[in-house]
Amino acid sequence: FPRASSSPPPLVCTMVGGTVAFSSHWVPRGMGSGPGLRIRGSRDPQGRGIVHGVSMSAGLDSTPTPASASRRGALRKLLMAVVLATGMPREGSASSREQAAASSCAEGDAVCASSSSKVPKLQLGSLSISPIIMGQWQLAGGHGAYDPAEAVENMVKHYDAGITTVDTADIYGPSEEIVGTFLKQRPEAVVCTKFCCFQGLARIDKKQVRKRILDSCKRLGVRSLDLVALFWSDFEVKRYVQVAKWLTELKEEGLIREIGVTNFDTPHLKELVDAGVPVVSNQVQYSIVDRRAQNGLSSYCEQSSIKLLCYGSVGGGLLSSRFLAKQRPGRSTLDTSSLRMYASSVSRFGGWELFQELLSALSQVAEKRGVTIANVATRYVLDQQAVGGVIIGVRNSKHIQENVAALNLTLDADDNKILESVLAKAQGPEGDVYGYERGVVV
Incomplete structure (x- = not known):
């Protein structure tokens, strides 16, 4: 001193x-x-x-x-x-970002100290987020055992590489607590959490909403939540508009900075917006295999200044060289909740044979650009209308450089022509977002 x-x-x-x-x-x-x-x-x-x-x-x-x-x-x-x-x-200075990244990189790590300078930021309401978002669904289970301390270390490394935004939820097991530990080391990170409503929808009241938001604050170790995304399991129970308004009141009070939604289809999202709920984001499944967001939702979001935050953009690992030129995998290969869930999208897309054509096309573009299949798949989604970011699982730090590389990739007309030649054969998925999952689309 x-x-x-x-x-x-x-x-x-x-x-x-x-x-x-x-x-x-x-x-x-x-x-x-x-x-x-x-x-x-x-x-x-x-x-x-x-x-x-x-x-x-x-x-x-x-x-x-x-x-x-x-x-x-x-x-x-x-x-x-x-x-x-x-x-x-x-x-916040350039040198501090480089030094932070350097302190986080063990010898042999792929991430270099200058990685953070390559990651642009996107304005989401009052929040400045990274277009690659650290997903924490894997901490909810179904993806094998993990060490909480290692999970925190991985988040720190991603943050120092410029991936400064985290996605979690109040139902992801101990995820909020683990993210809270991470925030003690990187307090400037932006955290997007969720307010998930599955049961007792008709009985949710204002007091319960406030308590659950305060509980999330406590688990994360913060006084206010950066972004809270409302998930509503059954639109037949019409209370979602009222719950969203109560969340809006908590925003006005200062407990929440921004409000988003998760898996809201176009008509129900419009219902919230028309009711005066200041929605800034809608988190949906969106990949080159599952393009349901293009069936009206992305256009509405573009018109309403709402950004799509997309999960499943690499299909839990399906959109990678691991599955290129391979036979249809069995359950022993689809050994995580993510792989099993996104495999159903492959079936609706047109089956394993057409999926292999798509992987081959992605590989062709990837080889031309010197990147990976996952990079091309990620870039495809980032280039779509109204997309603000993609949520990618961060179980370990070995993919940091690969994730950042997608942001520096540009797909030209020839690249897109190669991809579109396969996409033109796709049979689905059909309908609006989350329609199959809700049973709205068979």
Whole structure:
């Protein structure tokens, strides 16, 4: 810390995983216990670190002392001194992102420190999100055992590579708690969670809505939720509009920043919008195999400034070289909930033979571009109308570079012509989003 201070500032340290987080209140010489600098930062076991925040603050005493203009000016000038003296960059600067990525990369990792500079951001209401979103459905079960500490480490590595947005839900097992642990290390991450309604739909009341939102805040360790997406299992129970309005009230109160929905088809999404619910996103299944969102929903979302956040864009791994030129897999190969779920989309698309034609076309484009089949499949979805981002599972960190590569890929007219030659043969899936799953489309 700056040698100009009368004495080293007191440090309050905590251990978060393998990272030492600290905060300090520093009052420069001659300013008594009045206004000072509140310094927050962290250092990893290798000694690398970031100042997460340096801000004006009241004194250590219970009665803040107003700062004069000269004092405030002095404190502002001292800001850079603090940064230089600690040897740590300010969070949010290009150098801090590179240093954060470097501290997260173990020797041999594919991710380089400059990866974050390659990831653009998208405005979603008041939120700035990454177009690749860390999906946490896998933490709900059905994807094998996992180590929570390793899950947090993987999220940190993805964040430091520029994938700064997380998708979770109140029904994904311990997912919100695990994401909450991650947020202690990367508090600037944007978290999209869900308010899922499956049972007792007619009995949901305002008090219950508020309690569940507060419970999510507690699990995530935050005072407000960045984005809450409403899922409603049965549209025959018409209470979804009222529940969405209660969520809107909590947004106005400050407990929620933005409101989204999950798997709302076009007419029911329109119903919410017409009722004045400020929906900014709709999370839906959308891939080159499952293009139901193109049957009216994407056009409506484009007109209504609603972004589609898409899951299943790589089919849980089906859209990869692993299944290229292979026989139809049995249940032992489809060994995760994701693979089994997305295999049904392949059947509706036109069956395994047509799917092999699609994989071959994707492979042709991938070889031309020097990327993977999954990259091309991801890029295809990102290029579609109203799409704001794709949600990809992040069980480990070995695919970070591959995921980021999709954002730097451009598909030209020839590439799309190759893909469309196969898509023209597709038999489905038909109807609006989530129609098969609801039993609306047989």
